[in-house]
Amino acid sequence: MEQIIPVETGAEAFIELLNANGVDYLFLNPGTDTFPVHEAILKFKALGKRAPDIILCLDESMALAAAHGYFMVSGKPQVVLVHADLGPQQVGGALHNAQRGRIGVVLCSGRVPANFEKNRTNQVHWLQEQFDQSGVVRNYVKWEYELRSNENIHQVVQRAFQIASSEPCGPVYLCLPQDVLVEKISGVKIPAVSRFAPASAQQADPALLLEAASMLIEAENPLLITGYSGRNPQSVAPLIELAEILNFRVIDSPIRMNFPNTHPLYCGFDPNPYLEKADVILVIDQDVPYIPSQVKPKFEAKIIQIDIDPLKENMPLWGFPVDLLIRADSNKTLPALNRIIREKTGLEHQAHAQTRFQQIQLEHQQMQDKWRQMALNKSAQRPISPEWLCRCIDEAIDQDTVLLGEPVSNRAALLRQVHRTQPGTYFQSGGSNLGWGLGAALGAKLADPEKTVVTVMGDGSFVFGCPTAALWAAAVSRTPFLCIIFNNMRYNAPSLVLQQNLNKSGFSTKSGNWIGIDINPSPDYAAIARACQAYGQIVDDPAELPSALKNALDQVRGGKAAVLDVRIAVS
Ligand SMILES: Cc1ncc(C[n+]2csc(CCOP(=O)(O)OP(=O)(O)O)c2C)c(N)n1
Numbered sequence: 001m002e003q004i005i006p007v008e009t010g011a012e013a014f015i016e017l018l019n020a021n022g023v024d025y026l027f028l029n030p031g032t033d034t035f036p037v038h039e040a041i042l043k044f045k046a047l048g049k050r051a052p053d054i055i056l057c058l059d060e061s062m063a064l065a066a067a068h069g070y071f072m073v074s075g076k077p078q079v080v081l082v083h084a085d086l087g088p089q090q091v092g093g094a095l096h097n098a099q100r101g102r103i104g105v106v107l108c109s110g111r112v113p114a115n116f117e118k119n120r121t122n123q124v125h126w127l128q129e130q131f132d133q134s135g136v137v138r139n140y141v142k143w144e145y146e147l148r149s150n151e152n153i154h155q156v157v158q159r160a161f162q163i164a165s166s167e168p169c170g171p172v173y174l175c176l177p178q179d180v181l182v183e184k185i186s187g188v189k190i191p192a193v194s195r196f197a198p199a200s201a202q203q204a205d206p207a208l209l210l211e212a213a214s215m216l217i218e219a220e221n222p223l224l225i226t227g228y229s230g231r232n233p234q235s236v237a238p239l240i241e242l243a244e245i246l247n248f249r250v251i252d253s254p255i256r257m258n259f260p261n262t263h264p265l266y267c268g269f270d271p272n273p274y275l276e277k278a279d280v281i282l283v284i285d286q287d288v289p290y291i292p293s294q295v296k297p298k299f300e301a302k303i304i305q306i307d308i309d310p311l312k313e314n315m316p317l318w319g320f321p322v323d324l325l326i327r328a329d330s331n332k333t334l335p336a337l338n339r340i341i342r343e344k345t346g347l348e349h350q351a352h353a354q355t356r357f358q359q360i361q362l363e364h365q366q367m368q369d370k371w372r373q374m375a376l377n378k379s380a381q382r383p384i385s386p387e388w389l390c391r392c393i394d395e396a397i398d399q400d401t402v403l404l405g406e407p408v409s410n411r412a413a414l415l416r417q418v419h420r421t422q423p424g425t426y427f428q429s430g431g432s433n434l435g436w437g438l439g440a441a442l443g444a445k446l447a448d449p450e451k452t453v454v455t456v457m458g459d460g461s462f463v464f465g466c467p468t469a470a471l472w473a474a475a476v477s478r479t480p481f482l483c484i485i486f487n488n489m490r491y492n493a494p495s496l497v498l499q500q501n502l503n504k505s506g507f508s509t510k511s512g513n514w515i516g517i518d519i520n521p522s523p524d525y526a527a528i529a530r531a532c533q534a535y536g537q538i539v540d541d542p543a544e545l546p547s548a549l550k551n552a553l554d555q556v557r558g559g560k561a562a563v564l565d566v567r568i569a570v571s
């Protein structure tokens with residue numbers, strides 16, 4: 001039922017609407033134009049009324065990364081509030097991550113007062129006005145709007161939530177001008193939120209599913225490639241079931257936990273070795289199924305794609321060839337596809353598929369043994385081997401731990417050595433703006449305080465992540481997490497690109513002098529952690545790693561964020 005609640009200002013109306021949408025936290029970095037919201041929250045709390053808690057983020061990009069982390073874990077759209085003009089600028093690439101990671105977030109910013117004579121009380125009110133404030137974010141959002149009147153604030157806020165949380169989810173931008181927030185009003189309409197629920201994600205066309213089932217059943221060498229189906233943790237079980245009914249090779253290049261990497265049908269995260277041999281390829285929720293300049297599927301291969309975002313409309317160039325392009329929610333579609341396949345396959349087919357299972361299981365075991373050996377062979381290496389570091393992380397954490405991965409050039413080592421079996425326990429940003437892992441860990445811990453949260457990142461990424469802001473917020477909001485820095489004392493990924501593009505006799509390779517790449521001498525990141533009331537330790541002895549990890553996890557369980565600055569070899 002729609003009801004009218006008495007409020008005194010536009011800002012109070014905004015807070016009542018956040019309450020109606022169950023918003024627990026407001027990720028905020030303030031400015032001259034956000035004060036009506038602070039005042040409204042404080043007033044509500046003083047009067048014993050519900051209002052979101054403010055998570056003060058000392059940098060806007062960290063605020064958005066925290067909202068990102070919260071949404072990833074909870075599926076609940078989050079709200080970020082930043083300053084006019086500069087706030088959306090400083091959010092920067094974190095918005096790219098939210099866009100590419102399909103993160104439901106309502107990014108709000110203020111706007112300087114329009115009234116020249118009355119409301120403009122500060123010089124910056126002239127300096128901080130741009131012709132098109134939304135233009136800064138328009139490339140990255142699904143929808144944007146400037147609130148012009150409190151008469152329809154309820155419709156505008158509701159529309160922001162509805163669009164952000166409808167699949168494919170994504171960020172929206174809401175501009176809240178100061179004049180509207182301070183306006184005196186007597187009440188706000190609170191809509192029946194259930195009447196503005198996210199649009200239901202669609203089930204696949206049954207005729208296309210039948211066709212897909214026939215293609216898959218007839219396949220001799222089927223390949224399954226996944227990417228982000230695990231955004232919905234319930235999709236993991238039917239994906240396992242699908243792989244098991246027909247015995248597919250599964251390539252999981254995860255930005256979410258999609259498929260257990262301990263499963264006998266798991267064949268790694270790189271499709272290249274299998275692409276040319278596959279006769280039927282099923283791609284489920286994956287933005288870039290393969291890189292054509294490296295390897296392509298054979299021409300006769302049949303390709304089926306099930307995707308909530310099949311056309312990738314916000315990617316200027318896409319267009320991978322697909323024989324059956326199915327726009328659907330994999331979470332709903334996989335059980336339906338499994339039913340059809342089960343009905344269509346007889347015992348004879350199952351026996352045939354069983355032979356394939358044995359072969360894949362053998363390959364899986366050989367791959368795991370090889371990966372294990374890669375770590376063990378280097379267990380005493382100094383500087384510490386990234387493979388050994390990842391192996392030790394795997395042994396230190398349990399299967400319920402939420403692991404966030406931003407290790408850049410060591411992503412392969414992480415995926416090789418760390419085993420994930422439980423839905424909702426592995427996340428990457430989904431985009432490529434580094435500096436996500438610290439804020440996202442804070443948000444993930446806020447969303448699920450019972451979970452242990454571990455975030456791993458390169459040294460460059462740690463600095464991009466605004467460590468002072470994130471560790472300070474972790475201390476004041478009591479949301480401890482463990483951050484493990486893969487400190488190779490350089491921006492390694494760009495140096496690998498440099499090596500790929502220039503021949504070996506290039507000056508950089510010959511001299512070993514990586515200008516613009518080395519971060520040497522390394523800052524003392526453990527000291528930065530300690531300065532922000534977190535535990536901090538440098539680890540450079542491989543034998544010390546297991547005890548250092550255990551101790552740092554104990555610190556986190558005891559309520560203190562921890563940073564391990566692990567000095568690793570360049571991979
Ligand atoms: C915000 C941002 N700036 C720059 C880049 C370009 N970039 C890609 S990889 C990389 C190096 C990252 O260094 P680090 O986190 O230490 O990981 P490493 O490459 O050493 O494994 C950079 C600067 C980026 N992706 N994001």
Ligand SMILES: [Mg+2]
Nearest residue numbers: 458459460490
């Ligand atoms: Mg590095």
